[in-house]
Amino acid sequence: MRERVQQAVSELGYRPFVGARAMRGATYTVGVSSLDTRNLFFGLIADGVQQAMERAGYGVLATLVGAGEGSQLESAESVIDHRMDGLILITPRMSRRSLDAFAHKIPTVVIGRHGSGDAYDSVASDDAAGARLVVDHLVGLGHRHIAYYSQRVSRTAGLPEELRESGYRSAMADHGLQPDVVVGDWTQEAGRAAATALLERPCRPTAIHAGADIAAFGFLGTFWDRGVRVPDEISVAGCDNTPVAAMTPIGLTSVDQRGHAMGEQAAQLLIERIRRPRAGRHFLVPPRLIARTSTAAPR
Amino acid sequence: MRERVQQAVSELGYRPFVGARAMRGATYTVGVSSLDTRNLFFGLIADGVQQAMERAGYGVLATLVGAGEGSQLESAESVIDHRMDGLILITPRMSRRSLDAFAHKIPTVVIGRHGSGDAYDSVASDDAAGARLVVDHLVGLGHRHIAYYSQRVSRTAGLPEELRESGYRSAMADHGLQPDVVVGDWTQEAGRAAATALLERPCRPTAIHAGADIAAFGFLGTFWDRGVRVPDEISVAGCDNTPVAAMTPIGLTSVDQRGHAMGEQAAQLLIERIRRPRAGRHFLVPPRLIARTSTAAPR
DNA sequence: CTGAAAGCGCTAACAT
DNA sequence: ATGTTAGCGCTTTCAG
Numbered sequence: 253m254r255e256r257v258q259q260a261v262s263e264l265g266y267r268p269f270v271g272a273r274a275m276r277g278a279t280y281t282v283g284v285s286s287l288d289t290r291n292l293f294f295g296l297i298a299d300g301v302q303q304a305m306e307r308a309g310y311g312v313l314a315t316l317v318g319a320g321e322g323s324q325l326e327s328a329e330s331v332i333d334h335r336m337d338g339l340i341l342i343t344p345r346m347s348r349r350s351l352d353a354f355a356h357k358i359p360t361v362v363i364g365r366h367g368s369g370d371a372y373d374s375v376a377s378d379d380a381a382g383a384r385l386v387v388d389h390l391v392g393l394g395h396r397h398i399a400y401y402s403q404r405v406s407r408t409a410g411l412p413e414e415l416r417e418s419g420y421r422s423a424m425a426d427h428g429l430q431p432d433v434v435v436g437d438w439t440q441e442a443g444r445a446a447a448t449a450l451l452e453r454p455c456r457p458t459a460i461h462a463g464a465d466i467a468a469f470g471f472l473g474t475f476w477d478r479g480v481r482v483p484d485e486i487s488v489a490g491c492d493n494t495p496v497a498a499m500t501p502i503g504l505t506s507v508d509q510r511g512h513a514m515g516e517q518a519a520q521l522l523i524e525r526i527r528r529p530r531a532g533r534h535f536l537v538p539p540r541l542i543a544r545t546s547t548a549a550p551r
Numbered sequence: 552m553r554e555r556v557q558q559a560v561s562e563l564g565y566r567p568f569v570g571a572r573a574m575r576g577a578t579y580t581v582g583v584s585s586l587d588t589r590n591l592f593f594g595l596i597a598d599g600v601q602q603a604m605e606r607a608g609y610g611v612l613a614t615l616v617g618a619g620e621g622s623q624l625e626s627a628e629s630v631i632d633h634r635m636d637g638l639i640l641i642t643p644r645m646s647r648r649s650l651d652a653f654a655h656k657i658p659t660v661v662i663g664r665h666g667s668g669d670a671y672d673s674v675a676s677d678d679a680a681g682a683r684l685v686v687d688h689l690v691g692l693g694h695r696h697i698a699y700y701s702q703r704v705s706r707t708a709g710l711p712e713e714l715r716e717s718g719y720r721s722a723m724a725d726h727g728l729q730p731d732v733v734v735g736d737w738t739q740e741a742g743r744a745a746a747t748a749l750l751e752r753p754c755r756p757t758a759i760h761a762g763a764d765i766a767a768f769g770f771l772g773t774f775w776d777r778g779v780r781v782p783d784e785i786s787v788a789g790c791d792n793t794p795v796a797a798m799t800p801i802g803l804t805s806v807d808q809r810g811h812a813m814g815e816q817a818a819q820l821l822i823e824r825i826r827r828p829r830a831g832r833h834f835l836v837p838p839r840l841i842a843r844t845s846t847a848a849p850r
Numbered sequence: 851c852t853g854a855a856a857g858c859g860c861t862a863a864c865a866t
Numbered sequence: 867a868t869g870t871t872a873g874c875g876c877t878t879t880c881a882g
Contacts, residue, residue, distance in 0.1 A: 253868070270633045271570030271578075272859035275874040279570075281633075287588075287613070289598050290794075295588030299617030306621055311629050313612040314586070318598030319811075322605055330610050334569045334580070334633070440798075473799035495589075496795050499739075500772035512618075552852070571875035574858040 274335040282338035282522060283331030284314040286324045291466075293492045293511050294342055297363055300515020301340055308523050310337070328354050338522045341365075345408060359525040361518045366410035370532040373521040377509035379412045379491075380419030382539040383461065385507055386489045387423035389541055390459045393549045395487065398424065399432040399457035401446055401467055413438070416463055416491065432457055436467075443470020451478060458486060458550040465490035465497050468504055472546070483548035493542055503545035510537055573634040581637040581821060582630030583613040585623045590765075592791045592810050593641055596662055599814020600639055607822050609636070627653050637821045640664075644707060658824040660817045665709035669831040672820040676808035678711045678790075679718030681838040682760065684806055685788045686722035688840055689758045692848045694786065697723065698731040698756035700745055700766055712737070715762055715790065731756055735766075742769020750777060757785060757849040764789035764796050767803055771845070782847035792841055802844035809836055 260266070270279050284301055288294045302312045313336070315327040324346055331339050336358070343364035344351060354360055355371035367374030383400075390398050400420045403413035417433065424431045434450070436442040443462060447470060450456060462468035468490030475482050482488055490497060493508035514537055521533060559565070569578050583600055587593045601611045612635070614626040623645055630638050635657070642663035643650060653659055654670035666673030682699075689697050699719045702712035716732065723730045733749065735741040742761060746769060749755060761767035767789030774781050781787055789796060792807035813836055820832060 276861040289594030575877040
């Protein structure tokens, strides 16, 4: 009997309608909310999620966000409107309250925001450790004056920019060095502008940690244009280990966050949480430093 | 009465369930199938789709494909399983037969593959014109020996690699020049290898059009590593105008395909097609050359 | 203008 | 083992 049905299924090319299944059970689909299409790092995370979910028999649908302002809240609501079985949020910048509200409505895993509590699970890069890796690396090379380019910190707690800055500060303090923090946006343009301002200082740092690769590219661009040799005159480091960082002749020293693995782990946690609600689990993934040609001993 | 319902809707935070709506009407959601998370150009397209659809009151959900092999067929099927109102396919590499089959099941618009027929609409960059722009540009600079790095052409008709190569060939012929086509994959690694092979030739071309930015980066990498100065010893051009191409010190001359505009136009066509099935419409978007520092007159 | 009911495709709980 | 049925939340049609 079972066989005859299977037979008919193949012959007729029958496929169950997800919406109808949703009305009585599950959709076997999870949503990735607010995938930033401008950032390859997020793509890496999403790909990890996709692969792990596929192996487990789940489909993945993503809501996108790019230059448009389409809010993260609307994105996540849409996943709920489709009654998906689970929700993955990538670096959600919403309030803690909103985050909890979603997590109470649908099994949720947060990636890239340090979390706590039982409402959801989280997987984040250990951003403080990443900043420390960079400082240690630069100090090891002989640098003493290491500046840090920090993204404006929003009041929302647990986002990478917050932990990277505090990681930098405490690492510098541990080495007995003075912190030197410049604030701006983590974009290429803002990085370019910050580099220009840096060059006008009477006393320049010998190294700069740009906080994020995309900002580091802005620094590298200005330095190149102005004939400031990297790493001879100044060392530059980033964070995210974007594919571009590895490219010749850029060779940007960066912190790798294992985005693909983070995505896979988040998928695993989400599947567990879908099967059975349980206490929140929160993971910090240790990053690793990828030293390239943009950092060297000071002259 | 209507007001009292609206009142209750806001107070209770009621949101209609898409799956249930789908059983009697529409989902007001369209699917973008097989978004390649490793390519920023596709993200640009998807962002255009997203913005235009949002303005029209439609939601957009994307299926992802990255390093995993998750097939495009499965991706598109999944959009149908969710009974979405429309389907957008980005550079679908499936057979013409499969493409038509999908288009008969769901209103479909194809981006990045030259199409014809009434089953679906299409929006593609005029790839032949793009290749011609590069050849004209290089010839204008004084180059005579211009090589082209071509992606292996699959038998599926209408894909960019096919039209770029034929555009290159006919442009060269029009200038009375001999074509010089090297075949390989459009990846950074394959580009690196092809560049190495090129350098071992007794008689090198003075310029190379790599066909795609990602391959051009491979060429630039090898040239840089081997001390071959660009553009002094050899000019390099790409296609796609990836954000990376604009970066200092890369400055890759490239063909811009207006990905964002293509996405918006595709969205517009899809909305029309959802409202009322009609004859297929097929657009070629004229590309433009962005000349940067990687191309110059031969020594 | 408001209310009631049928039915979309599925799953789970039942009856045979 | 196989067959039948209720009901998920919505839209559309039909009745009052």
